[in-house]
Amino acid sequence: MSIEQPDLFGQPELPEQYKEKSGEEERPLYLPFIPGVKAEDAYLELKTLEELEQQARNCQRCRLREGCQQVVFGEGKGNTRLMLVGEGPGMEEDRQGRPFVGRAGQLLDKILQAAELPRPEVFIANVVKCRPPGNRLPNPDEVKECRNYLEAQIRFIKPEILVCLGSLASQAVIDPRARITAIRGKWFGRQGIKIMATFHPAALLRNESYKRPTWEDFKQIRDEYYKRD
Numbered sequence: 001m002s003i004e005q006p007d008l009f010g011q012p013e014l015p016e017q018y019k020e021k022s023g024e025e026e027r028p029l030y031l032p033f034i035p036g037v038k039a040e041d042a043y044l045e046l047k048t049l050e051e052l053e054q055q056a057r058n059c060q061r062c063r064l065r066e067g068c069q070q071v072v073f074g075e076g077k078g079n080t081r082l083m084l085v086g087e088g089p090g091m092e093e094d095r096q097g098r099p100f101v102g103r104a105g106q107l108l109d110k111i112l113q114a115a116e117l118p119r120p121e122v123f124i125a126n127v128v129k130c131r132p133p134g135n136r137l138p139n140p141d142e143v144k145e146c147r148n149y150l151e152a153q154i155r156f157i158k159p160e161i162l163v164c165l166g167s168l169a170s171q172a173v174i175d176p177r178a179r180i181t182a183i184r185g186k187w188f189g190r191q192g193i194k195i196m197a198t199f200h201p202a203a204l205l206r207n208e209s210y211k212r213p214t215w216e217d218f219k220q221i222r223d224e225y226y227k228r229d
Contacts (some may be wrong), residue, residue, distance in 0.1 A: 009070030021066070027114055033191055034151045036144070042151040049078050052152050054169060056129050061145045064130035064138070070097040074153060082122040082225055083159035084108075085150065085201060087168040088138050094131035099124045104201040108165075111214070114221040123157050127172045128195055147172055154193075161224055162193050166200030185217045187224075196221060 030039045038115060046052050053073045072089040075098055084100075091103035100108050112119050128138040128146040138146070154162070164170040167180040172189060173195065180197055188195040191212070198217035199210045 009130060024025055030153055031191070033094070033154050034147055037148055039153045041062045041100055041148045041151075043148065044157065046152065049153070049156040052149065052156065056149050058130075059149075062130075062142045064128060064132060065147075067133050069094050070131040071129050072097055072099050072126065072131070073129055074123060076119070076123035077121055078123065078157060080121060080123045081134065081160040082117065082221070083154070083157055083161070084122060084124045084163045084165060085169045085173060086124070086165040088126050088128040091131065092134050099126055100201070103205060104161065107201040107204060111218055112127075115218045117218075117222060117225060120130075123159070124151075125153055143168070143172055154179040159193060161221065163193045163221060164195065164197040170197040177180055185213065185220065187220075190209075194224060203215070 001194060029202060030042065032039055032042055043052060043055060046055060046208065048062045055075050057071045059071065065071070068089070072093050076083075085098060087101065090104070092107070093099055097106070112122070127150055128142055129149060130146075132138050132142070149169060162173065164173050167178075170178045170180050170183065174183065178197065180199065184199060185199050196217060199214045201214075204210045204214060
C-alpha cells in the first residue's frame with residue numbers, strides 16, 4: 001500500500017512485516033505499490049521486465065489461461081514516464097497478443113494522438129493478462145492472482161504518471177472502494193508516482209457523454225507529462 005496515499009479513506013501505519021529492525025532504527029523493506037499485494041507475491045526474485053514477461057506467459061494460476069489464445073503482457077517503453085492500465089484483453093487483443101488494438105484501442109490511439117502523447121512512448125498494460133470469456137469483467141479471484149504481475153511491471157517501469165482506465169483498474173490500483181465517477185480527473189500520489197483515473201475507452205463507445213470529461217482528464221495528463229521542473 002501507499003505511504004502518501006494508501007487508499008481514499010485512511011493512512012494506516014506501515015505493517016510490521018515491512019519493517020526491518022536494526023538496533024533502535026527501523027527501515028522499510030519492499031513496500032508493494034498496489035493495495036492488497038504482498039511483498040512475497042511481487043516476483044522480487046525476477047530482475048528484468050523480460051523475465052517477468054516470460055513468467056506471465058507460462059502462468060497457470062487462474063482459470064483464464066485455459067480459455068484464451070495468448071497472454072497479453074503489455075507493450076511500450078520499459079522506462080517510460082507514463083503508464084496506462086486497463087482492465088483485461090478483449091477478443092482482438094487476445095488474437096494479436098497486444099493490448100488495446102480493438103475498437104476501444106483505436107479510440108485510445110486517437111485520444112493519445114490528440115493529447116500529443118505518442119503511443120510508442122508509453123507503456124500500456126491491463127490488470128489481468130488473459131482474456132475473460134465473453135469479454136466479461138475479471139472476477140475478484142482472477143484480479144487477485146494477476147495484479148501481482150502488474151505490481152512487478154510498475155516496479156520495473158517506474159513510471160512518474162500512472163493512468164487507470166475504467167472502474168476495475170481504478171479499484172485495483174487506487175482503492176477497492178473507488179468509484180470512477182467520483183475520482184476521475186483527480187490526482188493521487190503514491191510512492192512518488194502521480195495517479196489519475198479516467199473512463200475506459202470502451203465506456204466512451206457506449207456513452208458519448210463521457211468523451212468530454214475524458215478529454216479534460218487527458219489534457220491534465222498531457223500537461224503533467226510535459227511539465228518541466
